[in-house]
Amino acid sequence: MSSILTNTGAMVALQTLKGINTNLAKTQDQISTGKSVNAAKDNAAVWAISKVMESDVTGFKAISDSLALGKSTVSLSSKAAESVASLLTEMKGKIVAAQEASADKTKIQTDIAALTKQIDSVVSAAQFNGLSLLSNRDSATTYALIKTTVTGTGSVNVLSSLDRSATGVASASIAVAKQDLGTQAAAAGGLTLAAAAFTAAGTATANGAALATYTVAGETATAGRNAAVMAGDGYSFDLTKFVGTNATATGTALYVARDGDTTTDIAKNLADTINFELKKQGLSTDFTITASGATFTVQNNTATALAAAAAGDATLTAGGKAGGGLALVAKIDVSTTNGAKAALSAIEGLIQTSIKASSSFGSAEGRIMIQTKFVGDLMDSMKAGIGSMVDADMEEASARLQALQVQQQLGIQALSIANQAPQNILSLFR
Structure with missing residues (x-):
């Protein structure tokens, strides 16, 4: 039965064309943005997961910057500790020379005093962005009865990772032990x-x-x-x-x-x-x-x-x-025979203190470098994972676009044919 009031064929053709146009618009959006999931309406679950991972990537980028800063700080401290070890080794040579009875101990002591000042200069200058790892004499409130003591702070934490769990996100750090190569004397409390x-x-x-x-x-x-x-x-x-x-x-x-x-x-x-x-x-x-x-x-x-x-x-x-880790250096006095003997017994331990400090920094720097590489690899993996979830398959989108364009043309043609049906009814009344 044909009707001039209800054109079923045109309705079907119109709905089909609307569906084709919707799919075509979606495909064009994927091609223009490069994403198959560009908003929550596209796929709410995948979109939510991808946003969480993207936030983690941003966080790890900040961590990578923190690790770079930490590496620079530790590297500077390590080189300074090595410099102090070299100065102490040079001092040892002068102390050995002072063991000779005919040596001019006064002049040798002058050289040792100059080397001591140079050690202090190296330790004071070994700062990166205001942070020194070679001076561990920070003040801290320790007990209720004592207002302030100089006790050191132990270590510095370098932000190294984000640990996500079901309950939230926690930060992780690499603890770098502070060393003290200062020559300051200790002072008893009151x-x-x-x-x-x-x-x-x-x-x-x-x-x-x-x-x-x-x-x-x-x-x-x-x-x-x-x-x-x-x-x-x-x-x-x-x-x-x-x-x-x-x-x-x-x-x-x-x-x-x-x-x-x-x-x-x-x-x-x-x-x-x-x-x-x-x-x-x-x-x-x-x-x-x-x-x-x-x-x-x-x-x-x-x-x-x-x-x-x-x-x-x-x-x-x-x-x-x-006191400083090298407090005995400031007490070395080879101008007397007994002083020279005492200095010789003490200098080896002082050299070992500086070597231990440099070794500690070297270990921390190596760990930071390993963590830096891991964080870089982790960010790459996370980016690849996000891409596999939300990125559009451009080859597939291209083929779909061409197919939908053909379907759109055929849909328009079908709607045009359906709209011609009432004209055919008119010919029956001529």
Whole structure:
């Protein structure tokens, strides 16, 4: 049945043409943007995933910049530490020369003082964007009773990654341990923790062996103190009690704990200080200190008899200033024979300190370089993954465009034919 009121053929042709035009517009949009999913309406799930990944790529780009900055900072610090090691090696040569009885020790000491100033200059200049990894003497509020102590901050974190989980995103960092190659002297704190911070007992025997055990007191959970070792604690030993039968020592050996120190660190550094100070005074000594918990065992390994130790031979104070890692350099004085001998015993350990610092920076720099490459590869993989989800297949889009253009022409032709049907009805009434 034919009708002049309802043209079914034209309606079908029109709907078909509309569908073709919609698909054609979509294909043209894919070709112009290069994306098959350009908005949430195209595919909400894929679009949401791609946007999250794109945000992560942006974040990793910032991380790549952070790693580049961190690498530059660590590289600069490593080269500075190597320079300090070279200066200390040069200083060692002069100290060795000072061992000769006929050497002009005064002039050699002048050279050593100049090298010490150069070390300070290198350490002061080793900064990148205001950050120095060779000076670890930052101030920090440590306890309620102590306003400020100089204890060091331990390490610097270099932003290295983003870790995404079901609950959110967390940042990850590479910790670069700060080193201290300064020559600043330590300073004991003004707050005495106990009237007799150490209790001690010791004996002297005929062959010179003496053993003193010092137990830290006052390290209770009061005033914010809850550990055996606290940054800023000053451990002082009275050298007048560590004397031989035929010699008298003077002064005090001091070590101030810095952030991250253990009792083992304190024991080693304090023993080095004791040995250096006593050898400068002409005493043949070889002190070792071992630590077990809060107990220090002080042992003299030479054949020099010691006076018996007693309570009060050592003191413990809080709120001190940590000394530089090369604090003994500033105390080197080869103008005397005993001073030259003490310097020779100390310089090797100082060189090892600088080498250790350079090695630590080298390891950190290597890790940063590995992480930088990984982040670059990760960004490339994420970009490829995003592309596989949202990018248009241009070959397929090109073929579809040509097919749809032909369909559009045929649709227009079909609509034109359908619109001619009423004209055919008119011929029946002629």
